[in-house]
Amino acid sequence: QETVTMAVTDVAGLEELRRDWGPFAEALEQYTGFGVEFAPVTSRTAAVELLRSEEVDFVLTGPAEYVVMQELTGAEPVLGFSRPDYFSGIITMADSGITSVDDLRGERVAVGDVGSTSSHLAPLQLLADYGLDPQEDVELTHTAERVAYEALKRGDVAAWGTNYMDDYIRLRSREEELSPGAFRVIARGPDLPNDVLVAGSHVPEQTIETLRDAVVENSDALVAAIVEDGGEENLKYEGMRFIANIDDSDYDYVRDAYGAIGQERFDRFAGE
Amino acid sequence: MAVAERLRRPEPVNAPAPAAPELTVEGLSKGYTGGSEPVLQSVGFSIQAGERVALLGANGSGKSTLLRCCLRLVEPDAGAIQLFGSDVRSLPSRQLRSLRSRVGFIFQRHNLVGRLSVLSNVIHGAIGHARHPALWCQAMASGHWRERAFRCLEEVGLSEYAARRADRLSGGQSQRVAIARTLMQQPRLVFADEPAASLDPTAGHEMMTLFTRLVRSHGMTLVFASHDLEHARCYADRIIALQAGRVVLDRPVQAVDFQGLDGLYRQEAG
Amino acid sequence: MAVAERLRRPEPVNAPAPAAPELTVEGLSKGYTGGSEPVLQSVGFSIQAGERVALLGANGSGKSTLLRCCLRLVEPDAGAIQLFGSDVRSLPSRQLRSLRSRVGFIFQRHNLVGRLSVLSNVIHGAIGHARHPALWCQAMASGHWRERAFRCLEEVGLSEYAARRADRLSGGQSQRVAIARTLMQQPRLVFADEPAASLDPTAGHEMMTLFTRLVRSHGMTLVFASHDLEHARCYADRIIALQAGRVVLDRPVQAVDFQGLDGLYRQEAG
Amino acid sequence: MSARASRASGSLPPRLPGTGLLGFAAYLLAAVVVIWSLADSELSVTRLANGVPEIGRLVGEMFPPAFDRMPSIGRTMLETFQMAVAGTFLGVLLSLPLAVLSARNLSPHPALYYLARGLITFCRTVPDLIWAIIFVITVGLGPFAGVLALMVDTIGFCARFFAEAMEEADDGPPEALRSLGAGRLDMIASAVVPATLPSMIATSLFAFEKSTRSSVVLGLVGAGGIGIELMSAVDMYDYRNVSTIILCIFAMVVAVERLSASLRRRIL
Amino acid sequence: MSARASRASGSLPPRLPGTGLLGFAAYLLAAVVVIWSLADSELSVTRLANGVPEIGRLVGEMFPPAFDRMPSIGRTMLETFQMAVAGTFLGVLLSLPLAVLSARNLSPHPALYYLARGLITFCRTVPDLIWAIIFVITVGLGPFAGVLALMVDTIGFCARFFAEAMEEADDGPPEALRSLGAGRLDMIASAVVPATLPSMIATSLFAFEKSTRSSVVLGLVGAGGIGIELMSAVDMYDYRNVSTIILCIFAMVVAVERLSASLRRRIL
């Protein structure tokens, strides 16, 4: 029996992975006939290197990572994990007097980890869309979401660019002191490209096809395995769909964003 | 010995009026955890101000332990210790400190602070009196203390070595620094654990003469452990001998038969 | 002294046929970095097999340094040292080790390994001969070595203390362990730096007698530094005296005026 | 000495004194745990050897180092350096009293001993991220929060090792100071500190070096620093800049180590 | 002694001996750097004091600890524990020879000294992330890679501190062993190791504790561990589980520390 190794970036530990993705793996094994081994790899750099050294076959990852993997390893997308309300926003305090992106000129803006799709790349692309040069016109601070949230409330940063649903809404809903009206969203981006299951360039076409077919045929059962049987973290996939006919150009928005953060290597026009 | 023979036995020190004794020890016992037998067993004696007492005993008979116990550097298991009229064992720590500051202690292993200079080590002698951070090392001490310490170093013939690190000395030099530290302290009572063991013969006699001078002029009291019977005979008024942790002899030096002392060292192994 | 007086001076040891000397030192000089003056200045002498040599000198005159230099425990600045016919200063490290294994060294500060048992410390004496990991501590050593070490401990009267940690001993006991370690080594030449300084009078004489016995029966050679003129007179065949790092006296013990030795200790400060 | 020998009782001591059944069981347990852990970790030398060419590939990508970002690297390095100096300095300062309280032989009271130990352990156990959140809530984003985070980090490390050095120091000189009537503080300052100074210098400069390298702590409070620069270079697969930054950090670490070694050589 | 005193030359030594202009300049420079760093880090006690009430809010969110994930926490803890044992064990084993080579007083040759120092420093300078990647592409995902990464981590820390302990040890007993004709190895095993054992135990057990806490290294090789569990709880804003995990780690750390203290007490 063939066994495939699948890494999931974004999932922190083995225990999480077992809890969140165990049911999905079992369902996959059942429908494809492969053995499926999951490997939680917290770093995308590690994931890329693993693909290159053929240690893993598939990686479930975010859009930004996909762009890089595609660029560096020639990996190809297998399936999109389309999830609802996956977009970024620029948030300020309602009483800060900042009402438009243009007001952020010269201000301090908090964003997430370097290279994160929804909390770094997309917010900066958003600033760029509104006519700011994110490299020059604002002062960027990379930090963890919770830290950024507290810093925003204290007024240490003028704005916070992040994943709208996952970070902003979730933290706001736990807020005990401030009412939701205390915050203002001054920009919302478009829905971001899908999370994606990537296959390493060494994986035979046959295997990829089998997997894709199995998923498409048993879509509902697999979604249920992810969302219902999976852990709390997977709630972000609630209402998700598998996208089989995924296209590389769907990710051009992310490539632009790489340009916005000053990483021309992964920009849309890099290879040309 | 030849050297020693030529030094006259000093005249007996004038005994002070028979006041309360400086040090009284009663029923003192001590055993180290781990060691099987007790090291000291109901040791008792009493020492008057101005006396010079030699503590004799074979290796391991408990001399060093006894001296340590008197200052509670090692906690005794049982017994009573009266020092300058205070009950040492029940003293709160502040008073104990002030008591200790009046008692000089010369250790068998000298116990200098190796990484500090000789002068700093001597200045430490005053730390119990002044309790001031300036005395932590010579660089911070006021000129007054530095000069006093330097004079103490001159007293032991080491003034050239004031700036030397204490762990770069020869065995006898470090012994002398320990003595200078005690001189700096200007104590009322001195416990000296083999103070002349690493000294050359002349230095040994000079040191004991110096102590005798202090006893005579300042009414200081001296208790010294020694293996040098010559020193005991010349510089003590009284001999206390330990054997396997018990006092087996306690009498004025005139009444001691030094020839017969061999037994003291014969009976014991270790 | 009284004790010592009663010990007869041992008969002179039969000198061996005048072969090559065991130890020859020529023009040896040494200055510590940091110290201003050199500690040894062109020291020279030569010692025959079976001799017992006492090294005298005031505190800080350089006795310990001289002994250390002979084994290159401290690297001399200049001079030549011939030991058992080898040129110590040019010896590659393997030969130097094997040379050292035949020379016993009793340190002034004893230098025991404090956290190991007394027995382990004595077993170390054989480490230069056997070069075997089993000798690192008593728990690993073979019964043969353990028993030999135990016998050496008996020799110094410490067999009861075999299991005791070496840093839980009295001053004299740790001195004895250092001596037992040297006995274990069965050396051809012994450098002893004040080997009797912390010993009680009887033990001191017994120890020196023991060494004399070894010198006589095994043709061992003994060089000991000492401040005890009595010991020098009784147990040495020859006296070498240092003053401020120079040899000022080197002659057979019979020809030494011990009364006049005072000058040796007078001239020097520190 | 033979006269004594005959009287001397005692026989060869046991090889393993005072261990007893319990001690033996403890040794055995420790051995079993180590073996079990090693067995479960699938060690394999062949796998290691086979993988070596892969390393070559990765290392190959790192060369030659790129120097295009030197100015920005230099700037961040200076920033980190400053924060590290301040944080480590404060941390070491606070570690000293904590270490005294948590050194068994110097602590004035067992309760204080356990309290101080607990506090130090706590500093280490609470993760950096939580400390960062706490400090950001308290003093806001910026270098001050970074300095505080580094300070806590330093305390968790230095106070523990200072205490251990103090416990190990020879107790002769402190005993002499006690016999002179010195108070605890005098004794510590004039006997314990000189004895432990080399070890404290090594520990402090290690903590400083650690602070300079530490990316997590500083990154979290938005304080930047060379560690963050490095991480983002890694995240962007910018391996040639990664090797540049590693070289810079290496130079810095070596400099700190040489400083430490030379200070220690003077006082050892 | 007065006779000698009159002959004794010498006068009061200078307060700061042998420092000279250069030494003084160095002190001054160090002071300036510290003050400059402190000044630039915007320290402010009022800001710190004002913020303290805010901390209460965060701590409030952490209580009471949640126990719903105890079984999974326990399992992860055990896994981490095993890898930490294996990694630290191997690391300490390799640290010993490296430490000897990099201790100034024991190193057989200056070249080896610098080489070993460099290697140890290198282990520390290359970030965990890179080490983890290297090992993962070399031996594949799994515990082996984790153990190797922890091993390198341990070497960078232990070898350095072992070496320092060896440099600080009293040189009397080793000198005695040398005088007995012992080789370097004999000398180290029978004099240096006993002298430094307490310090080595403390360092090793600290390294073990560090390995158990270390999240970065293990997370990368897909090895999970309690550190990762903690991070993900923090990421999920699941503060009540965060406090549970912190308490578990705290208990573990305290246990390791007590073990260290009791081992040391026996041999100190």
Ligand SMILES: Nc1ncnc2c1ncn2[C@@H]1O[C@H](COP(=O)(O)OP(=O)(O)OP(=O)(O)O)[C@@H](O)[C@H]1O
């Ligand atoms: N490590 C060192 N560094 C600097 N100077 C030293 C060192 N060791 C000894 N000295 C100095 O060298 C001189 C000779 O010392 P040495 O120990 O050889 O004397 P010694 O004759 O053995 O004296 P003692 O009878 O007191 O033991 C002394 O003045 C001493 O201060």
Ligand SMILES: Nc1ncnc2c1ncn2[C@@H]1O[C@H](COP(=O)(O)OP(=O)(O)OP(=O)(O)O)[C@@H](O)[C@H]1O
């Ligand atoms: N720290 C310790 N732990 C256990 N036993 C000890 C300790 N210190 C000393 N002893 C033991 O206590 C006994 C008495 O030791 P002490 O040092 O008082 O003897 P001493 O009379 O001073 O001998 P010496 O003349 O050799 O200095 C010895 O048998 C010694 O082994």
Ligand SMILES: [Mg+2]
């Ligand atoms: Mg004693």
Ligand SMILES: [Mg+2]
């Ligand atoms: Mg000497």
